[in-house]
Amino acid sequence: MQIPVNAKSHSYEVLIGSGILRSACESLKDKIEKADKLVVFTDENVWQAQQNYFVENFPYPFEVFVMPGGEACKSFKNFEDAHTFLIEKHCSRKSLVFAFGGGAVGDLTGFAAATFMRGIPYIQIPTTILAHDSAVGGKTAINHPLGKNLVGAFYQPEAVIYDINFLESLPSKEIRSGMAEVIKHALISDETWLKELLQTPSITNIEKKLLAKHLKSGIEVKANIVAQDETEHSVRKFLNFGHTYGHAIEAAAGYGGLAHGEAVMIGMVYALILSERYGNISREFTKEFLKFAYNNNYPFKEVFKYTFDDLYEYMLKDKKMEYGKLKFVLLQEIGKPYVKEIDELECREVDRELRHLLEEVCK
Numbered sequence: 001m002q003i004p005v006n007a008k009s010h011s012y013e014v015l016i017g018s019g020i021l022r023s024a025c026e027s028l029k030d031k032i033e034k035a036d037k038l039v040v041f042t043d044e045n046v047w048q049a050q051q052n053y054f055v056e057n058f059p060y061p062f063e064v065f066v067m068p069g070g071e072a073c074k075s076f077k078n079f080e081d082a083h084t085f086l087i088e089k090h091c092s093r094k095s096l097v098f099a100f101g102g103g104a105v106g107d108l109t110g111f112a113a114a115t116f117m118r119g120i121p122y123i124q125i126p127t128t129i130l131a132h133d134s135a136v137g138g139k140t141a142i143n144h145p146l147g148k149n150l151v152g153a154f155y156q157p158e159a160v161i162y163d164i165n166f167l168e169s170l171p172s173k174e175i176r177s178g179m180a181e182v183i184k185h186a187l188i189s190d191e192t193w194l195k196e197l198l199q200t201p202s203i204t205n206i207e208k209k210l211l212a213k214h215l216k217s218g219i220e221v222k223a224n225i226v227a228q229d230e231t232e233h234s235v236r237k238f239l240n241f242g243h244t245y246g247h248a249i250e251a252a253a254g255y256g257g258l259a260h261g262e263a264v265m266i267g268m269v270y271a272l273i274l275s276e277r278y279g280n281i282s283r284e285f286t287k288e289f290l291k292f293a294y295n296n297n298y299p300f301k302e303v304f305k306y307t308f309d310d311l312y313e314y315m316l317k318d319k320k321m322e323y324g325k326l327k328f329v330l331l332q333e334i335g336k337p338y339v340k341e342i343d344e345l346e347c348r349e350v351d352r353e354l355r356h357l358l359e360e361v362c363k
């Protein structure tokens with residue numbers, strides 16, 4: 001199955017299905033065979049879990065650069081190492097890089113591709129549930145010790161090959177993390193879909209066909225938004241629902257301490273409490289949502305490790321900040337996101353409310 005992504009700078013397809021790596025490479029052969037060198041960027045965990053399947057089904061010779069696992073690969077040091085690898089392998093502007101891994105590998109690879117010789121092509125081969133989000137839309141970045149994704153570029157891939165067989169080796173923490181972004185896509189787009197997700201008995205045990213359907217829906221939501229606003233001047237901000245508080249807690253925990261989606265889930269509960277103040281989100285709904293997330297083992301206790309002031313320092317690094325004012329994505333109702341400026345006092349009050357609600361619900 002194919003989902004088109006028509007971004008302003010570049011259009012491409014997301015090829016999604018079970019066991020499609022070989023056939024997808026075949027259908028992309030015009031793009032692949034014109035490259036003078038193929039380089040695969042991956043991380044040590046992905047390579048260990050999926051190297052055999054990859055090598056059996058990737059029909060071309062390639063160089064491989066194996067990076068530190070997970071978020072650690074989004075460091076300045078690894079970014080430099082990635083460039084060193086490309087230079088030492090005599091890559092040129094005609095070389096093609098594959099991002100084989102989760103969102104961390106995808107973000108690092110995309111940014112390395114955007115910057116090597118001022119830009120060479122790359123293809124995303126995502127291996128996590130979360131990467132239904134990260135592999136699509138061309139946001140690429142590395143982290144700075146002072147904040148998430150602070151150094152990066154908008155740079156679209158040539159294609160996305162999403163072979164969902166790769167998801168079979170994912171640990172449950174990463175399934176949980178990825179499902180948070182699926183739930184985000186539902187929250188900002190479709191109440192019926194969200195209700196279906198919230199009725200799932202266990203978010204880490206969804207049957208493969210149903211999971212593929214949710215991933216496809218998430219990709220469609222994202223592709224539709226990216227087609228309208230590639231570089232986040234308007235509606236793309238909606239994809240940041242839950243990320244202002246979420247990124248703060250992710251950075252405070254030290255990159256990799258909390259999975260991205262785990263932090264985003266906490267941030268989404270914060271954003272729901274804030275949404276209650278201005279729109280049609282009820283406290284009853286927020287509690288129901290929090291209970292669902294808590295029962296699915298999202299790590300809400302993490303909040304109590306930090307003070308509001310710790311988190312606020314990071315929130316001030318949010319990329320939606322303009323003219324010194326912090327902006328949040330809120331929901332008017334489920335499926336109807338909008339952006340609102342929020343001052344420090346209100347951020348502090350909502351942080352306090354979140355802590356009270358966690359004490360009440362997460363016993």
Ligand SMILES: NC(=O)c1ccc[n+]([C@@H]2O[C@H](COP(=O)([O-])OP(=O)(O)OC[C@H]3O[C@@H](n4cnc5c(N)ncnc54)[C@H](O)[C@@H]3O)[C@@H](O)[C@H]2O)c1
Nearest residue numbers: 045049070071102103104127128130134139166169170260
């Ligand atoms: N660019 C975007 O639009 C966008 C969107 C969402 C998230 N992100 C970024 O994506 C990153 C999170 O992505 P992620 O959740 O995929 O994390 P990740 O890439 O860190 O992968 C999670 C962990 O699972 C391992 N792993 C990956 N695939 C595996 C597999 N198939 N089998 C076994 N282990 C596997 C990884 O090595 C890592 O340890 C964050 O850095 C986040 O900021 C970017």
Ligand SMILES: O=C(O)C(=O)C[C@@H](O)[C@H](O)[C@H](O)COP(=O)(O)O
Nearest residue numbers: 133137139148149236239240243319
């Ligand atoms: O694609 C987008 O736009 C998003 O905001 C998707 C987010 O899930 C993702 O985590 C993104 O990397 C966050 O971007 P940032 O600009 O807040 O760093």
Ligand SMILES: [Zn+2]
Nearest residue numbers: 181243260264
């Ligand atoms: Zn995210």
